[in-house]
Amino acid sequence: MIAKSFSRVLLYTVLLLAALFFLAPLYVMLATSFKDAEEIRSGNLLRMPGSLNFEAWGLAWSTACTGTDCRGLKPFFWNSILMVFPAVLLSTLWGAINGYVLSMWKFRGSELLFGFMLFGVxxxxxxVLLPMSQVLGWLGISSSVGGLIFVHCLAGLAGTTLFFRNYYAAIPKELVSAARIDGAGFWLIFLRIIVPLSTPILMVTLIWQFTNIWNDFLFGVAFSGADSKPVTVGLNNMVNTSSSVKNYNVDMAAAMIAGLPTILIYVLAGQYFVKGLTAGAVKG
Structure with missing residues (x-):
């Protein structure tokens, strides 16, 4: 009994230390963002701010300079909003249809096609940067938010197809066979039978795609124009903009603003993500 209690205490101690170690950078960012310049110079990283000073947050949002543009992160943030929601919804819907076809309506060569699609994962x-830039130029959507949406849909398609295909493969084929006998077609089966059973994998895929697209920097810096840069590119430009005095509090506030949507997603819907994974989202 004593050994079991000791093991439990040891386990929780290790987990607590791991959590503190993992959350330390977040604490430093948040605490520094509420300090003024004098408090940052006279204190240390782990010291709590004397008061909640939101001045750095206001500067980071609306007036801090990113190169020669001194409008803060606001325009970049809204570019990411305009990009992420269509890209997440389209790539998820596209992956769901692909997974449905490759698991329930197999045809000659479907397994080979699925294998080739896995290369994208x-x-x-x-x-793909150079060929993709050429394709965007041919389509006339280069350096635009629409071009970024198109790129992220294609980039995420392999992953979303993998998620849905493996999840749908576990659904009894008898459901689809019975519906086909009753006269239901391709889309009716998908909408009336498959979609209602897809809540766990939908949550996993939506959260996964939102996180990947919102946090992406490579495609944002490669394919965006002056008026379509996402928040990750704006944050990079802000932090690397040289000035006479380095405003660490503004940089930390900007980093928190850029990361806030993904933090909220996992705080509010993280339990659904875990439930979706344990329900077989990546089993196959």
Missing amino acids: FMPFQV
Whole structure:
């Protein structure tokens, strides 16, 4: 009994220390963002701010300079909003249809096609930068938010297809067979039978895609124009903009603003993400 209690205490101690170590950078960012310049110079990283000073947050949002543009992160943030929601919804819907076809309506060569699609999961995105830029130019959507949406839909398609295909493969085929006998077609089966059973994998895919697209920097810096840069590019430009005095509190506030949507997503919907994974989202 004593050994069991000791093991439990040791386990919780290790987990607590790991959590503190993991959350330390977040604490430093948040605490520094509420300090003024004098408090930062006279204190240390781990010291709590004397008061909640939101001046750095206001500067980071609306007046801090990113190169020659001194409008803060606000325009970049709204560019990311305009980009992320269509890209997440389209790539999820597209992946759901692909997974439905590849698991429930197999055809000759479907397994080979799925195997080729899996290359997209493991292929480094750097190798597609040049051909993708040419395609965007041919389509007339280069350096635009629409072009970024298109790129992220294609980049995320392999992953979303993998998620849905493996999840739908576990659904009894008898449901689809019975519906086909009753006269239901391709879309009716998908909408009336498959979609209602897809809540766990939908949550996993939506959260996964939102996180990947919102936090992306490579595609944002490669394919965006002056008026379509996402928040990650704006944050990078702000932090690397040289000035006479380095405003660490503004940089930390900007980093918190850029990361706030993904933090909120996992705080509010993280339990659904875990439930979706344990329900077989990546089993196959």
